[in-house]
Structure formats: structure tokens, C-alpha cells
Amino acid sequence: MIAKLRVARPTDNLPALLRFYRDGLGLTELAAFTGHNGFDGVMLGHPQAPYHLEFTHQPSHPAGRAPTADNLLVFYLPNAAEWQQAVDRMRAAGFAPVASYNPYWDQLGCTFEDPDGYRVVLQRAAWAL
Template sequence: MVPKLRVARPTDQLAAVLRFYRDGLGLVELASFVAHNGFDGVMLGHPNAPYHLEFTHQPGHEVGRAPTADNLLVFYLPDAAEWQAAVQRLRAAGFAPVASYNPYWDQLGVTFEDPDGYRVVLQQTAWEL
């Protein structure tokens, strides 16, 4: 069994965040819930990947924006066509690239900011240690 990773994050803008990560980034909606112990939420990822993202919203509770411009999720997409398609999908969904806070990410990648100010880098290279 491969360990699985869930990255969970609250948001004040669940519908807008869903549009960014599902429609723009192309993640699949794996599950969702409404009014579960006072929270609404959605899990996004790829059905066969060992990770997924969970976004939650608690009505009446404000969580605010990302604390810095250097809070990142980095997706390594070594295939040039797959990388270009991902960049174009985010642009087509209405999201424009932003300059990365750390210029390293601009060398081989493109950075987008989600509705909460968190950033996603689409890195056009393989990940290696």
C-alpha cells in the first residue's frame, strides 16, 4: 500500500476555488459534502493518484487570504504538451499567470494565483531529488 496524502485548506470562496482547481487546473472532483458538522467541502485530485486536495468552508467563519505569496503547490509536468495544455486550461478558465515571488519558479514554470491568494506552479520538468 502506498501512503496517501490529503492537503486540507479552508476557504471563504469554495465555488471560486472549485472553478480554479477543477475547471482550470483540471483536477477531478472525487467527493463533496454539505453541512457535515457545519462544514461544506470538496476533495479534488486524480482517482489513481496518492494525493488529493480538500477545500472546506464553514458558513459564518472567515479564514482570509494566503499569508504570503510564497505559499505554493508545485505540479511537475515533464511532458511539454501536457504542461502547455495545463497552462492553456487555466488561462481559458480566466486565470492569468503571475510573477513568482521566488524567481526560481519562473525559469521552467508558470505560476497562477487561486482566488484565496495561494499559488500553484506548473513546472515543466521532472521532479528529481
């Protein structure tokens, strides 16, 4: 069995993250909730993927920003046309690329910073381990 992965983190601004991850990155809104034990949240991903991202907001608990510029999510997009579409979609949604903290990611990728300071790399390569 292969485990499914949920990456969960708090935010102070759910609407801005929705614009970044849903509208810019192109992830699907899989579920959302409000007022669940004092939390609001949204899950984003692709319905067939074994992962999704969960962002939560608790009004009485400030989440703050990313601790460093090297907190990354990396999406490997080996098809050049699909990679370019993803980069163009981010730019069209109003998100400009930023220089990567680690210059490795700038060689074949394009990095974007979300409203909380966390970064997403669109890597134009296959994931080879």
C-alpha cells in the same frame, strides 16, 4: 506502504476554488459534502493519484487569504505538450499567470494564484531529488 496525502485548507469561497482547481487546473471532483458538522467541502484530485486537495467552508468562521505569496503547490509536468495544455487550460478558464515570488519557479514554470491568494506552479520539469 506509501502513505496517501490529503492537503486540507479552509476557504471563504468554494465556488471560486472549484473553478480554479477543477475547471482551470483540471482536477477531478472526487467527493463533496454540505452541512457536515457545520462544514461544506469538496475533495479534488485524480482518482489514481496518492493525493487529493480538500477545501472546506464553515460559514461562521472566516478563512482569510494566504499568509504570503510563497505558499505553493507545485505540479511537475515534464512533457512539454502536457505542460502547455495545462497552462492553456488555466488561461482559457480565465486565470492569468503571475510572477513567482521566488524567481526560480519562473525559469521552467508558470505560476497561477487561486482566489484565496495561494499559488500553484505548473513546472515544466521532472521531479528529480
